[in-house]
Amino acid sequence: xxxxxxxxxxxxxxxxxxxxxxxxxxxxxxxxxxxxxxxxxxxxxxxxxxxxxxxxxxxxxxxxxxxxxxxxxxxxxxxxxxxxxxxxx
Numbered sequence: 001x002x003x004x005x006x007x008x009x010x011x012x013x014x015x016x017x018x019x020x021x022x023x024x025x026x027x028x029x030x031x032x033x034x035x036x037x038x039x040x041x042x043x044x045x046x047x048x049x050x051x052x053x054x055x056x057x058x059x060x061x062x063x064x065x066x067x068x069x070x071x072x073x074x075x076x077x078x079x080x081x082x083x084x085x086x087x088x089x
Contacts, residue, residue, distance in 0.1 A: 002027070037072040039079075044072055
């Protein structure tokens with residue numbers, strides 16, 4: 001039986017075979033991942049990755065620009081150009 005603090009489901013767990021041949025559980029806290037661009041999959045800059053992110057203000061969670069926190073700056077530039085080209089035609 002694991003110790004009480006490890007029974008929480010906030011810990012990730014994995015079965016691992018030890019050098020002695022027995023199966024043991026390894027526990028670790030999940031880490032937050034970097035946010036990625038919806039088009040190219042690149043890392044979004046200006047978005048926090050700390051575990052207390054939900055406690056921060058909304059304006060600190062993502063950049064204040066169109067598609068902020070969804071598209072990277074390169075893809076945003078291409079999207080705006082395409083939108084302007086379609087409006088011109």
